Amino acid sequence: MKNYVLKTKRLGLRNWTDDDLIPFAEMCADPEVMRHFPKILTRQESDALVGRLQKHFNEYGFCYFAVDVLSSNEFVGFTGLAHQTWESEYTPCVDIGWRLKRSAWGKGYATEAAAACLDVAFQKFEIREVLAFATDTNHPSIHVMEKIGMQNMGTVQHPKIAGDPRFKHCVVYSYRNQED
Numbered sequence: 665m666k667n668y669v670l671k672t673k674r675l676g677l678r679n680w681t682d683d684d685l686i687p688f689a690e691m692c693a694d695p696e697v698m699r700h701f702p703k704i705l706t707r708q709e710s711d712a713l714v715g716r717l718q719k720h721f722n723e724y725g726f727c728y729f730a731v732d733v734l735s736s737n738e739f740v741g742f743t744g745l746a747h748q749t750w751e752s753e754y755t756p757c758v759d760i761g762w763r764l765k766r767s768a769w770g771k772g773y774a775t776e777a778a779a780a781c782l783d784v785a786f787q788k789f790e791i792r793e794v795l796a797f798a799t800d801t802n803h804p805s806i807h808v809m810e811k812i813g814m815q816n817m818g819t820v821q822h823p824k825i826a827g828d829p830r831f832k833h834c835v836v837y838s839y840r841n842q843e844d
């Protein structure tokens with residue numbers, strides 16, 4: 665029985681386990697999945713990312729959660745919330761992010777998981793504003809931001825893409841707690 669922090673109609677969101685390391689490394693080594701990032705990740709880099717997400721979960725009770733499809737128990741990637749501390753006019757902040765393996769695209773999973781994460785951000789974790797960042801090229805990701813009701817705030821230079829000629833800047837979207 666998996667320990668889900670939240671469930672949607674089709675998905676379970678949870679902390680990471682060692683069983684996720686291999687499938688996550690496979691996703692992060694897929695150039696198509698990593699197309700809008702500086703590079704694909706090595707096994708060591710993807711394991712280190714899982715370690716950071718587990719640490720974040722233990723500290724705050726949330727992270728970019730591991731996502732399973734409930735009907736098949738299959739791990740398909742991550743969607744969730746994370747504190748961001750890199751330097752810019754928009755940080756520090758909590759952002760929402762998603763990365764799914766290719767076979768899980770086009771099913772509405774990212775939008776379904778992200779909408780549930782926004783709900784818990786406000787209701788359970790008492791976060792007042794959630795931001796989202798994507799390179800200007802990443803139309804599938806920007807589409808998710810718009811579908812969950814986020815507003816375009818402008819652009820920012822993310823240090824990770826600095827000097828990469830493929831990307832001009834990152835776009836920034838925001839969602840504020842409506843009760844504020």
Ligand SMILES: CC(C)(COP(=O)(O)OP(=O)(O)OC[C@H]1O[C@@H](n2cnc3c(N)ncnc32)[C@H](O)[C@@H]1OP(=O)(O)O)[C@@H](O)C(=O)NCCC(=O)NCCS
Nearest residue numbers: 697700762763764769770771772773774775797798804805
């Ligand atoms: C970004 C990413 C998560 C988006 O995934 P996605 O599958 O395209 O996003 P969605 O969950 O919104 O699903 C898309 C489509 O599923 C379709 N779909 C099929 N069944 C559906 C259902 N039951 N409910 C809703 N939508 C469904 C919809 O038509 C939808 O497209 P539309 O809104 O244009 O009509 C994915 O492209 C990805 O993992 N990319 C690589 C990593 C990455 O770039 N992450 C973001 C960094 S900022």
